[in-house]
Amino acid sequence: MSWASELPVELQRRPTGLVGLTGLDVTYNAIHKLIWDSFYNNRRSDRVPLQFKVFAGDHEYPKCRTNKRQSYEWYIPKGILKSGWMNKHLTMVPAVVVVFFDLDWDEPLWKEKQMECATRVEIVRNSLQGRGTKVAVVLIQKNAPLPPGEDMVAAERAASLCSACDLSAKQLYVLPHTDHLIGYTIRLENAFYELAQSYYHAEARKVKSHRDFLNKTTHQLLFVRHQFKIAFFNELKQDSHTALKHYKQAYGHLLDLRMHDTNLLEIKTIAGFISYKICRLSFQHTAPLDAIAQFRKHIDFFKSRVGCPELAFEHSAWMSKQFQVFGDLFDEAIKLGLTAIQTQHPGFYYQQAANHSISRKQLCRGLCKPLTQVFQPDPLESLNHLDFYGQRPWRQGHQSIEPPDVQREKEGIMALQSLEVTVDHSWLIIPLLSSAVAQFKKYKSPRMKRFLMVQMGEEYYHAKDYNKALMLLNKVTWDYRGERWWPLLTSILDISLKCAYLTAKVQEYVSACLELAGPYVKLNNEEKTRIQMNLTRIMSNDQPEPEPGLEPSCVENARLLWQTSLESPCVFTMDVQNFVPFVEYKAMFSSETCGADQEVELQVYIRVNCQFPIRFSKLSVQLNNAIYNDYCRVTDGHGISAASDGDFTDKDLYLVPGKTKLYTFTFLPVKDDINSQIEVTSMVLELGSETGRCALLRWMGGGGDALLTPFISPQVIGKPQIKHGEIQWNSVGVRPKTKVLPRTAKVDLDLCHQPPCLLNEFYFLSLTVNNKEDVDISNVRLSFGVKEDSSTNMADQLIQVCLDTPNLGDKTVNRISDIDVGTIPKGGQCTKKLYIKNLHTGTRIVFFKVEYEVSIPSRQGTMTCSCQKEEELSLNTVNPFEVSVKLLSMKFEALDMVQIHEPFLLSPELNCTSPWTIQMSASRLRLATNVCHVDKDVTSQLQGVSLNKSECASECFCLRTINPAPTAVSLGTYAVSWRR
């Protein structure tokens, strides 16, 4: 229905003044071609807004008629705006006609040439009879001009040419075709631009001057027309402010017109044009609020003016177009730098445009039908070439209130209706929605965007493009589900189901069924039962029944599609986090942790919330270690539609709505999993059979409440409650992980020692391993040493551990691992001697670890478990005694210094600080080279002495220095051997 609402191209383009160029032979003359190109090409925004056209010298311009009319008294206008008028002034009536003429100032045959030029100007003038079009002459010259005032010949000849051609000096130009052609061109076109502006100004004034002749009774239409023309001429003149003013006046006059069904379309059409211009200019003047206000006013005025009820779809089409065009203008303004906001942006206008197109489609459905007869003559014959915009083709120019011919009017309406039937509305609606989606996405309105996508999906559905519809709808269902808007989700799924049916898409069909038959969807029970029955049919390789309300022809097509799809088996996986099926699942390990010798118990709870019982074919749980998967599987051998054999066992997968069914799986953890976690990675529930159709419903992790899937899984609070013999679903928690701990060792570690440890001694510890198991333990290994994290590297080297015998190797060893002890019989024990030598005082943590293997009976015979036990000991190391040394003279007087060769006494004193008695076995002085004993025979006086805590022992040596030595000398070292 483009004829009533479409905006003509000439209205939408920016008006630019028209300049006609004559006398240019662009086909054969290279220089002329160059000149033309310099005008025509590269019209960037920095060039003056003009449009150039080449006309023949004797071109016939449109005739000018209005001038002849001296009086409007008897003139009755036939319409508001002639459809050819804008185009005429944009492309046919030039503001300026330029006559190009090859003529140099030094032309030898000057007189003849001047005559020829004057003739040409005359011809142009004649063909522009009655028009105010300006005429200018450009002389194309080979030579560059001399500076003004120097070329006397030129001045004289120019004056003579002007008078011969009846031109003012300002209308004669010279164009030397030298290297700087473009520079000359730009200067020329600026001059033409001025001429054009004055032409359009004069034209506008001319129209304005008619005003006085008009009267309000018969010339109402002319008020609009004249203001429109004035505005348009001002636009051509590039005076957009004045143009806007006159468009507004035109719009005001338009609203004053008397409106009735016969002329409403014309008024709306013109109103649309003028409003478009006003909005466009307002945006251009960066007054978007004015534009929006004008558009609002425009729509509010016309939205209830439907006109002829049989052609109500025309009104919707017009409304749609108004919104769409305004949306485009708005969007264009944004591209040029305007900022829009969330509640005011082009998206709203596109959305409304789409809505009006939708209502147009609905109106068309109700009103229109194809023609059954052919009318002679065809009332729509001149539909695409009307004299006036927006008039009925069968009664053009008619302005009376009643249609002139009632029968003809009826025929015309029927013809228009039949034309409307041929329009494919969906393809008008979808692009509008798509534009709106893009805008709402940009302005942070995700829900509106989704809503529009739903509308798009519905439209694709109506347009019978079911695949696209399904794809679009699938994109948004997740969000509606996530926000739990069930009524909206229901309506979307309903369409999805229909699309899936019509295209025989098994997976989509099954997923929609699984959800629509579930508890959250707002459908009545009969409907849900019907859907579930279809699900059962399809899973047992039958055709589903068609959805209600589909067109029979589409259903027939769908049946064929299903027929072919039934022939090949089809297995597909559906991830449950993508939809909310009527099955729910929770997995729970019976405890947080599990001993390595105990069986792991995994409980799987399943519940369905559909209308009638359903039988699944297989349940399988996948764990992070695939070894266990075989233990966690249930297969139901019966078909999907087999009834229950009565007993509600956990060997089949017959699920009754609302009842929670528990499947328990047990298995022993393998060695590799000790100290790590066993985790449920997924659970797959199969519906149907693998030879026919098989839907694999896959839950990730431990599942949870269907509703909460997009959110969080509930934690285990306690044991599931059982009321009246039924498991309460809500009390079931999810625990998808369990930790496998090593088996607790049943051995005792007895340590026997006497703390504290004394510095530098080999500290003795006796470690006894007692077997408390019921059986022998084998492969017993002992480890002991300094706990790593309690010692720095420095300390590592200051502690030595040894087994059985104390010894001090070259390197200190601070841990001994895997001392093989062999087998300890049941009830037996094994003792090991351990020594620790500590070269530093302070506290150390020492560990003792025993590892062993034990065979224990289990369901599958015996199994070997490895166990370990570790104990720690905090060992404090103290000094056994303190040593102080005194120097004495031979008279036992304290000395500060000794004389050379003079004997003196050295007396070490030991003060015992050990809690244990220590026994001295030897003591010895290792003297430096310049000191020697005075006595020949030196024996340790401390040998055999025992010291208790706080007791002192002292001995005395007589020494002397041998060689004269420097002031301070080292006397040597003192070594004491001792034991506790």
Add this chain to the structure above:
Amino acid sequence: MAVCVAVIAKENYPLFIKTIPTDNELKFYYTVHTSLDVVEEKISSVGKNTNELRELYLGLLYPTEDYKVYGYVTNTKVKFVIVVESINSSLRDNEIRSMFRKLHNAYVDMVCNPFYTPGENITSQKFENVVMSMMHD
């Protein structure tokens, strides 16, 4: 007066939606749902700059051709949405405010019921009566 009244939970799912009797209830559902875009935007833009008390009444949300959608958010982020017909232009801002106040009071009364768990759908007859009175005035 109002053609649709809705109470939306903090998590944006509907707790209560009542519309005038119509063939196309779904349209109102969509209107309410899409208006949450603006509600969220308005809440988040206030939350950022100050911690001073936010006004509960959000004013006009979406201007659509046929309806006007108004919003109100309680301090616990429960949203109220009222849809009125655009033709009903005599309705002043003050009147809308007083409708919201009435709705809020009714909601508070309803939540005070010890048998109601917050977050559940609202089924209270008394609450519904208040809403009905707003739609029939």
